[in-house]
Amino acid sequence: MMHAGFLLLIILIDGVSCKVCSYQDVLDYLNLTVDNSVFKLTRPVLDHTHTTVVKLDVYLYAILAVVEKTQTFIPFIWATIQWNNERISWDPAQFCGITRLSVPENLLWKPDLFIYEMTQKDEAPLSPYLQVSYNGTVSSEDEMRVVSTCKMDVHKFPFDTQECNMTIGSAIHFVEEMRFFPYSNSSRATQFSRELMKTQGEWEFLQLSISSTNITLQNKSWELLVYTVTIKRRPLLHVINFLLPILFFLIMDLASFFIADHRGEKLSFKVTVLLAISVLLLILNDILPSMSNKTPLIATYCIVIFALMLLSLLETILVTYLMEKDSKDELQDNKEDKHKLVQTENYNTGEKETGCSCICRVTKRKKQPELLPVEEVNNIIQSGESHVLLLILDELKKLQKNAYLHHGCKEESTKSVYWAKRINRAFFVFYVVTVLLFLSFIFMEWNS
Numbered sequence: 373m374m375h376a377g378f379l380l381l382i383i384l385i386d387g388v389s390c391k392v393c394s395y396q397d398v399l400d401y402l403n404l405t406v407d408n409s410v411f412k413l414t415r416p417v418l419d420h421t422h423t424t425v426v427k428l429d430v431y432l433y434a435i436l437a438v439v440e441k442t443q444t445f446i447p448f449i450w451a452t453i454q455w456n457n458e459r460i461s462w463d464p465a466q467f468c469g470i471t472r473l474s475v476p477e478n479l480l481w482k483p484d485l486f487i488y489e490m491t492q493k494d495e496a497p498l499s500p501y502l503q504v505s506y507n508g509t510v511s512s513e514d515e516m517r518v519v520s521t522c523k524m525d526v527h528k529f530p531f532d533t534q535e536c537n538m539t540i541g542s543a544i545h546f547v548e549e550m551r552f553f554p555y556s557n558s559s560r561a562t563q564f565s566r567e568l569m570k571t572q573g574e575w576e577f578l579q580l581s582i583s584s585t586n587i588t589l590q591n592k593s594w595e596l597l598v599y600t601v602t603i604k605r606r607p608l609l610h611v612i613n614f615l616l617p618i619l620f621f622l623i624m625d626l627a628s629f630f631i632a633d634h635r636g637e638k639l640s641f642k643v644t645v646l647l648a649i650s651v652l653l654l655i656l657n658d659i660l661p662s663m664s665n666k667t668p669l670i671a672t673y674c675i676v677i678f679a680l681m682l683l684s685l686l687e688t689i690l691v692t693y694l695m696e697k698d699s700k701d702e703l704q705d706n707k708e709d710k711h712k713l714v715q716t717e718n719y720n721t722g723e724k725e726t727g728c729s730c731i732c733r734v735t736k737r738k739k740q741p742e743l744l745p746v747e748e749v750n751n752i753i754q755s756g757e758s759h760v761l762l763l764i765l766d767e768l769k770k771l772q773k774n775a776y777l778h779h780g781c782k783e784e785s786t787k788s789v790y791w792a793k794r795i796n797r798a799f800f801v802f803y804v805v806t807v808l809l810f811l812s813f814i815f816m817e818w819n820s
């Protein structure tokens with residue numbers, strides 16, 4: 373008697389809530405067991421005309437790699453997939469308010485999603501569980517590394533922006549059987565991805581946009597969701613590594629116009645600069661993909677600068693040739709002069725009847741100063757030192773005078789030197805103007 377009364381008391385106090393429920397009770401109610409194949413064999417609809425609606429949510433976790441050479445884009449994504457299973461439903465009130473539970477993923481049917489651009493299977497294990505809600509909504513969350521192809525346009529490298537698609541759809545279910553809807557819109561996906569993304573490396577994530585499309589093949593349509601990832605390259609490294617050095621070499625080449633002519637120094641300097649640029653060009657070969665319908669601007673940049681420098685090298689060769697030719701002429705002239713000098717010059721008086729032209733010729737000799745033959749000097753040294761000193765002094769005075777006069781004798785420059793100088797000046801102006809025009813053009817193109 374007393375026992376029954378105690379039991380009644382408990383029931384009165386606790387009411388309905390005393391019942392203890394486990395997830396297994398729900399599974400038993402649903403008859404969801406490992407052996408029950410009803411849940412996994414077919415699309416989970418009670419009537420075959422019903423459409424399974426798949427809601428998709430994809431966020432970008434990280435950009436692992438972008439390889440221009442192989443046109444590969446490797447992001448790390450987080451995907452949430454949600455669909456409805458019409459065979460599952462329970463009343464949470466009957467099971468102590470259990471609204472959801474998780475089951476191993478091989479117990480239930482799953483939509484066959486795949487990414488069209490994916491070129492490599494992801495080896496990472498998928499999430500082992502599915503979430504099941506009381507109203508039949510099943511969801512799965514997966515993180516995966518997607519190795520996908522992406523057609524990249526490197527025309528504006530390294531100031532380029534790339535758009536890579538991830539097209540997600542079902543391979544076998546037509547649009548009447550399975551529809552796809554994005555869970556969140558583009559701006560939310562972009563914002564959420566920005567928050568998730570920790571490191572971005574060389575690429576800056578700009579946006580993730582979502583669009584829906586149907587493809588039709590032989591009267592059958594499939595619905596696809598297209599996730600477009602827009603990324604922008606951070607150009608700093610390439611600017612420092614590549615663009616600036618080439619620009620510096622170009623400036624050096626421009627500056628070399630101020631190196632004195634006559635000697636081969638300018639020539640060898642220019643050749644060195646040209647060689648340095650060709651080494652830099654080898655780096656470019658590593659970065660850019662070989663096939664590209666439009667010539668990359670950076671290639672134009674390199675080739676034009678290379679061509680300009682080559683042109684300036686050729687110009688220097690021409691000018692050097694003209695100068696050399698001139699000095700050869702001079703040498704011949706000098707020989708003739710020597711004869712004249714021997715005949716006409718008088719050492720004691722130092723008087724010369726020759727005008728400006730003759731003096732200039734004398735001073736422009738390469739092998740200056742031909743004071744006296746060595747034997748003669750030796751003889752004089754033996755005879756008397758003071759006499760020698762006087763002679764040397766006399767010679768020096770003459771040289772000084774000649775050097776002074778030399779400046780005023782420009783009209784004496786031979787024809788080839790005259791042309792060499794004009795060519796040099798004209799080319800320098802042309803070079804500077806071309807370089808400025810070209811650089812402003814190419815930077816405008818890069819900026820557009």
Ligand SMILES: *[C@@H]1O[C@H](CO)[C@@H](O)[C@H](O)[C@H]1NC(C)=O
Binds near residue numbers: 408409
């Ligand atoms: C549960 O499934 C088993 C087979 O897997 C079947 O024999 C049984 O009748 C089912 N029970 C209910 C209540 O549907």
Ligand SMILES: *[C@@H]1O[C@H](CO)[C@@H](O)[C@H](O)[C@H]1NC(C)=O
Binds near residue numbers: 456471505506508
């Ligand atoms: C089922 O319930 C979940 C919340 O648990 C809700 O997000 C979802 O929209 C519901 N599905 C349907 C088909 O009512």
Ligand SMILES: *[C@@H]1O[C@H](CO)[C@@H](O)[C@H](O)[C@H]1NC(C)=O
Binds near residue numbers: 547584585593
């Ligand atoms: C794809 O097909 C479905 C069903 O015919 C239609 O409702 C939907 O609007 C289509 N989507 C597009 C992007 O054309």
